[in-house]
Amino acid sequence: IPVQAWTLLPTRPHPLRGAGLLRLATPTAPVKPIEVLIYDSGGRRIRSFTQRATHAGLIEIGWDGRDALGHEPASGLYLYRVQVDGRALEGKLVLLR
Numbered sequence: 001i002p003v004q005a006w007t008l009l010p011t012r013p014h015p016l017r018g019a020g021l022l023r024l025a026t027p028t029a030p031v032k033p034i035e036v037l038i039y040d041s042g043g044r045r046i047r048s049f050t051q052r053a054t055h056a057g058l059i060e061i062g063w064d065g066r067d068a069l070g071h072e073p074a075s076g077l078y079l080y081r082v083q084v085d086g087r088a089l090e091g092k093l094v095l096l097r
Contacts, residue, residue, distance in 0.1 A: 015094035018065040035083040
């Protein structure tokens, strides 16, 4: 089934137990790198990174479950934002330690 719109899919595994995958379905291959921003439940950005994708369809973005300083953040609810080709998609994930 062709993808009709840019869509966030559930993380794998769910909930995350450390490292995991943020998943995105795209109707076209991204032109620019995908930017990922991860925030704690208080709205503080704890991590940002980019990933290049060269194909349409399912794109899996690996996150090692660490903050920008390499620390393992506490268990809880986290928000993430995926920015690609002028689009911004936001989702929630649960991180368990």
